[in-house]
Amino acid sequence: MTVDVLGQLQIRPLARSDCKREFSCGVPALDDYLPKFAWQHEQRGIARVYVLDHTSGLSGVLGFYTLSAKSVRKAEIQEAVTQAxxxxxxxxxxxxxxxxxxxxxxxxxxxxxxxDALYRCVQGAEAVGAHGVYLDSLSERSTTFYASLGFVAVGDSKTPQPMYLPMSILRMA
Ligand SMILES: CC(C)(COP(=O)(O)OP(=O)(O)OC[C@H]1O[C@@H](n2cnc3c(N)ncnc32)[C@H](O)[C@@H]1OP(=O)(O)O)[C@@H](O)C(=O)NCCC(=O)NCCS
Incomplete structure (x- = not known):
């Protein structure tokens, strides 16, 4: 299904009031994130938090994600990378x-x-060097989801499963 056909959705930076709104996605660690950590992480520069909701504000938080800078060892992303x-x-x-x-x-x-997250990464990489986008997928279901959008499983761990999408591939999308 296509979302936002009527332009009624927005993805925007976290507001403090979002941390008091109900949110449940079925994964307790993620359900705890908005009320317990999100605002603190924003304030301390640990992560930028982006929230999806209706422009009316009536729906509650429909989803969210965080973006941060990180460094990884070459071996951690090697499977997803072809160049030296x-x-x-x-x-x-x-x-x-x-x-x-x-x-x-x-x-x-x-x-x-x-x-939206990947678009912000492409934009950010214009100003700051970043080779790609890295994440830790928590379940088989989310691994299927990320793989359907181009992420490749990397590393030896399965739970969580690290995944990677090089910027060179992303820029071609
Ligand atoms: C994983 C998650 C983010 C997917 O979000 P979503 O809004 O349900 O996904 P979408 O509707 O945009 O689905 C996009 C594609 O992902 C895949 N996908 C999504 N949910 C899936 C599921 N339950 N089983 C298999 N494939 C799935 C499908 O390919 C789907 O495309 P399709 O509907 O055309 O088949 C969501 O289910 C979620 O928040 N789960 C709980 C928390 C979580 O696991 N977060 C990720 C932590 S790393």
């Missing part, structure tokens, strides 16, 4: 948390939010 990489740590963007409310899942909101 330097041996020092590689700068990347990191999607630390990503969730859509349970009642709003499977309606295309996740795809919409991820496209």
């Amino acid at each position: 990489l330097p041996s020092f740590d590689i700068p990347v963007f990191y999607i630390g948390s990503f969730a859509v409310a349970s009642a709003a899942q499977r309606l295309g909101y996740g795809r919409y939010l991820l496209a």
Whole structure:
């Protein structure tokens, strides 16, 4: 299903009041993020938090994601990269948390939010060097979701499953 056909949705920076709104996506660590950590992380420069809701403000938070800077070792992303990489740590963007409310899942909101996150990464990479976008997928379901948007599973861990999308691929999309 296509979302926002009527232009009634917005993805915007976190407001303090969002942290007091109900949000449940079925993963307790992510459900706790808005009330317990989001505002603090924003204030301390640990993450930028972006929220999806209706412009009317009546729907509550439909979804959110966080973006941060991170560095990874070459070996951690090697499977997703074809060109040579330097041996020092590689700068990347990191999607630390990503969730859509349970009642709003499977309606295309996740795809919409991820496209927004990736767009911000492409824009950010114009000003700051970043080789790609890295995340840790928490479940098989989310791994399928990220893979459907171009992320490749990397590393040995399965839970969480690290995934990577090089900027060179992203810029071609
Ligand atoms: C994973 C999650 C973000 C997906 O968001 P969503 O809004 O439900 O996903 P979309 O409707 O945009 O789906 C996009 C595509 O992802 C895949 N996908 C999404 N949910 C899926 C599921 N439950 N099973 C299999 N594939 C799925 C499909 O390819 C889907 O395309 P389709 O509907 O045309 O088949 C959401 O289910 C969620 O928040 N889950 C709980 C929290 C979580 O796991 N967050 C990720 C932590 S790393």
